[in-house]
Amino acid sequence: MSGKHFDRAAAGWDQQQSRVELAARIADGISSTLPLHKNMTALEYGCGTGLVGLTLAPKLAQLTAVDTSSGMLEVLARKIKEEKIANVTPLRLDLLQESLTERFDLIFCAMTLHHIKEAVQLLARFCDLLKGGGYLAVADLQAEDGSFHDAGADGIMHHGFHSEDLVKTVKGLGLHEVSAKEVHAIIKTSDTGVERPYPVFLLTGRK
Numbered sequence: 001m002s003g004k005h006f007d008r009a010a011a012g013w014d015q016q017q018s019r020v021e022l023a024a025r026i027a028d029g030i031s032s033t034l035p036l037h038k039n040m041t042a043l044e045y046g047c048g049t050g051l052v053g054l055t056l057a058p059k060l061a062q063l064t065a066v067d068t069s070s071g072m073l074e075v076l077a078r079k080i081k082e083e084k085i086a087n088v089t090p091l092r093l094d095l096l097q098e099s100l101t102e103r104f105d106l107i108f109c110a111m112t113l114h115h116i117k118e119a120v121q122l123l124a125r126f127c128d129l130l131k132g133g134g135y136l137a138v139a140d141l142q143a144e145d146g147s148f149h150d151a152g153a154d155g156i157m158h159h160g161f162h163s164e165d166l167v168k169t170v171k172g173l174g175l176h177e178v179s180a181k182e183v184h185a186i187i188k189t190s191d192t193g194v195e196r197p198y199p200v201f202l203l204t205g206r207k
Contacts, residue, residue: 022184022200023051026110026139029183029202031059034135040105043129045095045122046112050076053088060106063088066095095125103129108137111200117157120169127173130207136175138166139183142199148188163201175205 030036030052036059044053047065049072057063065088067073073090080088093100096118107126116122126136141148141160149156163180170178185197 018186020051022186023110024055025184026200026202027052027055029139029181030108030137030204031056033181033202033204034106034137036060036106041102042106042108043100043102043104045107045109045126046115047076047090048072050079050088052108052110054079054083054085056108057085057088061087064091064102064104065089066091066093068092068094095129096122100129103131103134105131105134106137107134108139110139111141113138113140114158114160115155119158119161123166123170124173127170127175127207132207134207136170136203136205136207138170138203139200141186142182142201144198147190147196148186148198160198161201163203166203170203170205175207178203178205180204 036056038059038061040060042056042060042063043066044063045066047053047067048069050065053063053065065076067090070092073092076090079085080090096116107130113119113122123138130136143160143162146159148159167178167180180201180203182199183202184200186200187195187197189195
């Protein structure tokens with residue numbers, strides 16, 4: 001993932017209403033699909049400014065919010081301080097390059113996987129870091145033709161994913177109760193004024 005791009009975007013990240021709405025839909029999808037509870041420890045990878053994680057944090061015991069962008073984490077840390085949030089810890093970490101000793105009851109990421117070239121390797125790391133019985137939740141774009149992002153957009157490694165293929169991949173990594181469903185559609189308007197929906201899926205599974 002391109003940290004510098006997200007560093008530059010961090011200050012104004014939460015000002016895009018469609019982004020806030022997407023995060024709310026993903027957070028609602030996770031909380032309505034999985035049995036979250038106050039004894040759960042969680043890891044969010046690609047947490048950004050915390051739009052998803054801070055929504056779910058009140059339902060959890062502890063959330064480790066991980067990103068590779070210092071700029072995003074600075075915004076998140078400011079929110080944590082201003083809102084006096086006690087159970088969220090920001091952490092700058094690249095899981096494909098660095099290790100964690102802790103294991104988690106829940107690992108989730110939202111709109112992060114398409115920025116990761118080694119997407120399957122990252123999913124394998126998530127599965128390794130789950131406790132037995134722990135849950136994985138991954139939200140991202142359904143496969144699209146490359147028109148979702150602006151031409152020349154930085155750090156785009158995949159034009160979405162076929163969710164049914166990711167279900168098979170995650171099953172192959174040892175998780176069960178694996179399924180995927182659409183939780184939102186991002187509406188974008190082309191240069192010619194045509195509106196187009198880009199579906200977002202939520203994949204969940206259990207170790």
